[in-house]
Amino acid sequence: MTTPTNQDGERRRGRRPGGTDTRAALLTAAREVFSEQGYDNATVRAIARRAEVDPAMVNHWFGGKESLFTEAVLELPFNPQERIAELAKGDLDTLGERVVRTFLTSWDVQDGGIFAALIRSVASRERVASALKEFFQRSVFGQLTEVADDSAELRANLLATQMIGLGVVRYVARFEPVASAGVEVLVKAVGPTVQRYLTGSID
Amino acid sequence: MTTPTNQDGERRRGRRPGGTDTRAALLTAAREVFSEQGYDNATVRAIARRAEVDPAMVNHWFGGKESLFTEAVLELPFNPQERIAELAKGDLDTLGERVVRTFLTSWDVQDGGIFAALIRSVASRERVASALKEFFQRSVFGQLTEVADDSAELRANLLATQMIGLGVVRYVARFEPVASAGVEVLVKAVGPTVQRYLTGSID
DNA sequence: GTCTATACAACGATAGAC
DNA sequence: GTCTATCGTTGTATAGAC
Structure with a gap:
């Protein structure tokens, strides 16, 4: 790496002076x-x-x-990309259950308040809403179905319907018994749905 | 007792005088x-x-x-109770598909705006939000599982996760391709999920 | 006279107190 | 378990509008 400093018109390479963030x-x-x-x-x-x-x-x-x-x-307390990367490593036959388990353990913090705030943003007409939607559609739900050859987008959408619905019922509407149910109960109940949306027959 | 009484202390029976509504x-x-x-x-x-x-x-x-x-x-353009009563009449083996079909054809009017408005009410902290949630939990989602002997409430909640999620993705977030998909495509894709939540094994 | 909006009593179900 | 209170709902007689 060369670090020549020419003072005439060009930007100086290398580390900027201290004080800038x-x-x-x-x-x-x-x-x-x-x-x-x-x-x-x-x-x-x-x-x-x-x-x-x-x-x-x-x-x-x-x-x-x-x-x-x-x-x-x-401003989430976890990194969605990292969790999705973890999911992709495991066995494809158990992907559905693992997706649900990861989803719940990720959002169960702070009594689900972070998910609820997210839904309120999307539901309202805030400026960030469209950015949120695009991000989740492309980089969260879309990520898990990129292996699927055909109808990958439909599968990603179906996955989104089930996970968003699960989150709304558990964290926003707080219907019982789902709001207070243990993670594994919901993994058993919802896992097969997700598995089918990701790898099963959908038509 | 705050009911109106006449001079004798008895309420007047029969049709009230004109002008009252x-x-x-x-x-x-x-x-x-x-x-x-x-x-x-x-x-x-x-x-x-x-x-x-x-x-x-x-x-x-x-x-x-x-x-x-x-x-x-x-103030819906249709009566939820009537639609649910229709659903209960048909064959139990096709209930899942019929629920999805009825759900979509009911809310597809006005570009899904009515459903979106409902979600905004529930997501916000309006006074009516809790009334809305209680009503849907008890009288809409709960109605379809009252035949189930055990875990009827869990089944009703699972049904709610899938239907609310489907509505949010199609009418609020408007993810493609679900937002523009034909009704029967979604009936085929989501119907089996609902069927399992209502009549299948969930544990 | 006919129709119907009304008032009142009562029923079965349910939840809570004891 | 028993008792009580209250719920949503139903049946029915009646008063007033037509």
Whole structure:
């Protein structure tokens, strides 16, 4: 790596002077751009331009567009991408049960309040709603069906219907007995549905 | 006793003098009491007392508490109870598909806006939200599983997860392809899930 | 006279107190 | 278990509108 410093018009390479917080600047810029443009339309370059840093900084600090979105907008206590990656490692025959188990243990924290807040955002007409929807459709539900050759999008949508519905009933509407049921009871009950949506016959 | 009495202390029987609108008075009173007390806690007697009429008038004008709630609070373009009664008539082996078909054809009107509005009410902290939740848990989802001897409540909740999730994805989040899919495609895909939740093995 | 909106009593179910 | 209170609902007689 060469580190020549020319003072005439070109940006200086290498580490910026102390005192600037690139990471925080990216988070602020990301929240603005995502809420203005939605998830798909927002570009990493536009976010970097708004933060007045190099686009490569997004990868350096957050590992990519998806993770930046997760950290800046969702502010979840877990990383969806990491959990999905874990799921993809296991046996395909037990994927349905594992999806339900991971879903419940992920959202069961804070009495389901985080999921409830998310649903309220999507249900209302907030600016972030479309960004949220795009992110979940593409990067969460879509991720698990990318192996499926045909009707992958339909499978992803069907998965979404069951998981979102489960979350709404347990965390938002709080119907009993599902609201207080143990995780494994719901894994047994809902797992086969998810398994079929992901790998079974749907027509 | 807050019922109106004449000079002798007896209530006048028979048709009231012209100009009184018992039906409208009940509707107004019902909206107030349901939003204050929720669905279960609100009593027909309390609503009638508020409207200053006899409790039997609820049955005469609306056919019962459920129908009064439907007309006063939900203001739907269809009657949930009637649709459910239709479903109960048919073959138990095809109940899953028929539930999905009836659900979709009922809410597909007005581009799903009525369902979306309902979800927004439940998600927000409106006063009517708890009444809505109680009504749907007891009188809609619960109605279809009252034949099941054991775990009827769990089955009703599971049914709710799938149907609410389907509605949220199709009418609120509007994920594609489910948002634009034909009814029969979704009947084939989701019907088996509902059938299992209603009549199959869930543990 | 006919129709019907009304009032009142009573029934079966259910939940809570004791 | 028993008792009590209250619920939603039903049956029926009647008063007033037509």
